[in-house]
Amino acid sequence: MATTTDPAPNADFAAERPSAAQTEVCVGDQARFPYRTITMGLIGSIVVLLASLGAGGILIRDPIIGTGPLSWMRYGHGKALSTAVLYVGFGLLVWAWVRLGRYALAGRIGTKPIVIAALAWMAPLLIAPPLFTRDVFSYLGQGAQLLYGLDPYSYGPAALDVLPDVVQNVHPLWQTTPAPYGPLFLLIAKGTVAVTGNNMIAGVIVTRVILLLGLAGMLWALPRLVKHLGGRLPVTMWLAVASPMMVIHLVGGPHNDLLMLGLLTIGVLAALERHHAVAIALVTVGMLIKPTAAVALPFLVWVWANHLPEEESLRRRFFKAVTPSLGIFGVVFVVGTWVSLGSFNLGWVGGLQAPGLIVNWLNAPSGVGELFYTLVNAIVDVQPSPFITVARAIGWALLAAFLVRQWWLARRGGNEAILRMAMALLAVAILAPPTLPWYLTWGFVIASAFPWRRIHLAGVVAISMVLVLVYYPTGEQSLYDWWFVAGVIAASLYGAASLLKPDPLGLIAAWRRPAKDEKPEREKPEDEKADVHSG
Structure with a gap:
């Protein structure tokens, strides 16, 4: 075999x-x-x-x-x-x-x-x-806004006075904030709410x-x-x-x-x-x-x-x-x-x-700002916002420099350009708040x-x-x-x-260890016989 x-x-x-x-x-x-x-x-x-x-x-x-x-x-x-x-x-x-x-x-x-x-x-x-x-509740809330004539880019879902179940399930943080999504997606959300109405499930x-x-x-x-x-x-x-x-x-x-x-x-x-x-x-x-x-x-x-x-x-x-x-x-x-x-x-x-x-440490610049705030606050009573703001500004500058560099290194096109593009997308996810x-x-x-x-x-x-x-x-x-x-x-x-x-x-091996009077048996992988390689 x-x-x-x-x-x-x-x-x-x-x-x-x-x-x-x-x-x-x-x-x-x-x-x-x-x-x-x-x-x-x-x-x-x-x-x-x-x-x-x-x-x-x-x-x-x-x-x-x-x-x-x-x-x-x-x-x-x-x-x-x-x-x-x-x-x-x-x-x-x-x-x-x-x-x-x-x-x-x-x-x-x-x-x-x-x-x-x-x-x-x-x-x-x-x-x-x-x-x-x-987030899906926010999608539906913003789609409902568009459906009922409210601009989702000017108002949050809380401005709606219809579809109470849709509105009340939006996270409190997004109740009064404008939509950050593209207009075509809001059109899709609008169509969804037009079909499902107040039925959130x-x-x-x-x-x-x-x-x-x-x-x-x-x-x-x-x-x-x-x-x-x-x-x-x-x-x-x-x-x-x-x-x-x-x-x-x-x-x-x-x-x-x-x-x-x-x-x-x-x-x-x-x-x-x-x-x-x-x-x-x-x-x-x-x-x-x-x-x-x-x-x-x-x-x-x-x-x-x-x-x-x-x-x-x-x-x-x-x-x-x-x-x-x-x-x-x-x-x-x-x-x-x-x-x-x-x-x-x-x-x-x-x-x-x-x-x-x-704001949380999953976003690298925000995390650095919070770290410096914690260290300084241990000595002097200060507010966290200046540390976060400065760290995010530095993060934006680093991101801009990284994107420009990756774009220039992609100038020969082909697979290299696609790899640099993937790296740029990852960098945006990590450095641009939030992550x-x-x-x-x-x-x-x-x-x-x-x-x-x-x-x-x-x-x-x-x-x-x-x-x-x-x-x-x-x-x-x-x-x-x-x-x-x-x-x-x-x-x-x-x-x-x-x-x-x-x-x-070795946790599973220890659990499966045979008794002293038993002969150890060669462990076979579960799917050893099964699998077609179609590489």
């Missing part, structure tokens, strides 16, 4: 293709899948669904559970128990994801089992309350279903993108589609970043395949969903410029690319804004300042199509776990619950180590 030993941790994916013996076994068993691993994740997802009825982003006035026999799940010890059970479900989901990752890295499974696993894990969460966030489910269009776009574009960028498709799908960031945050949340990412991945693919006008148009539409997509546009101009005949200078090719790009951007931007809002209303640009109200956990998917999804080293993927496992758990399932942050954060970091490091080596601390 072919060996299933994982490749050396520092080998990159080009060196991690399965051996001929592995491939022979895979082909012979191509009808099989890692059923137990997929089932483990599915059980975890179902547990998360059930526990979220008491511990998730529940409604203030729930017509189904609020006063029924299960209402105990939402109060006191019942809520604490629901939260603990939800974390158990999340642990099963992550455990299954890490196992799936080891199989993918060893070349023991192909793309199909990973996609099936991801879709199976997402399915129960389509009907769950919002997980680790309440239906509104959340319909929003999730619409956002799945972004997932469909990613599933279509990523296999083609991998061919250009040199990654391994099973690993890309494991990293971008099956990860807790996608399953829990973008689908379980849900978050409109998913819809933007679908347009972004298709746009990047179109640029690499020389459909440049389509690429600029698609990414501009993505910007009208989530403004962050605008970061990608300058990099796509370099891709276009480098696809022009090389007889001309780079400067001349750049101007030949940037001129039509600006024209396409202008037309799509103006038409999209007009169609969405009924006028050319740029108030949404000012709305981008609203998320800056969130919310799902923001890092902006860069991760594009970067997933490149070759990765195993040790770096282990880091992604740790980061993904931390970025889910630094918020409580209710949507409130846990960033200053230091004992909880310490536990999260410890669990995340264990998860990262588990990608490199099963059971890194």
Whole structure:
């Protein structure tokens, strides 16, 4: 039987293709899948669904559970128990994801089992309350504003005097703040509220279903993108589609970043395949969903410029690319804004300042400001705001310098430009306030199509776990619950180590240790016979 030993941790994916013996076994068993691993994740997802009825982003006035026999799940010890059970479900989901990752890295499974696993894990969460966030209630509140003639870029949902359930479930922080989302997304939210009305449960489910269009776009574009960028498709799908960031945050949340990412991945693919006008148009539409997509546009101009005949200078090719790009951007931007809002209303640009109200150490500059404030305040009584403001100003300056540098280094176009674009998106998520956990998917999804080293993927496992758990399932942050954060970091490091080596601390092996009179048996990996490599 072919060996299933994982490749050396520092080998990159080009060196991690399965051996001929592995491939022979895979082909012979191509009808099989890692059923137990997929089932483990599915059980975890179902547990998360059930526990979220008491511990998730529940409604203030729930017509189904609020006063029924299960209402105990939402109060006191019942809520604490629901939260603990939800974390158990999340642990099963992550455990299954890490196992799936080891199989993918060893070349023991192909793309199909990973996609099936991801879709199976997402399915129960389509009907769950919002997980680790309440943003979807803001989406519906702002869509209701547009539906009833209130400008979401001038008023918060509290200004509405209709649809009380929609309004009262918006987080207090966003009740009076203008919308930070693109006008096209508000049009989508308006259509959702027009269909679901005051029914918040239906509104959340319909929003999730619409956002799945972004997932469909990613599933279509990523296999083609991998061919250009040199990654391994099973690993890309494991990293971008099956990860807790996608399953829990973008689908379980849900978050409109998913819809933007679908347009972004298709746009990047179109640029690499020389459909440049389509690429600029698609990414501009993505910007009208989530403004962050605008970061990608300058990099796509370099891709276009480098696809022009090389007889001309780079400067001349750049101007030949940037001129039509600006024209396409202008037309799509103006038409999209007009169609969405009924006028050319740029108030949404000012709305981008609203998320800056969130201050926590997950955003690197804010964290540095808080650290200096804590040190100084230990000696002299001072206010925290000057420290945060100065640190954020320095962060903005560093971000601007980094973006300009990455854009200039991308001037040769091709894969280099796309890699620099992914780095720029990650930098915006980390340095521009605020940093919310799902923001890092902006860069991760594009970067997933490149070759990765195993040790770096282990880091992604740790980061993904931390970025889910630094918020409580209710949507409130846990960033200053230091004992909880310490536990999260410890669990995340264990998860990262588990990608490199099963059971890194020997916990399961010790539990399974045979009695003295028993013969030790060679432990076989769970899915040793099953998995087709379709690399």
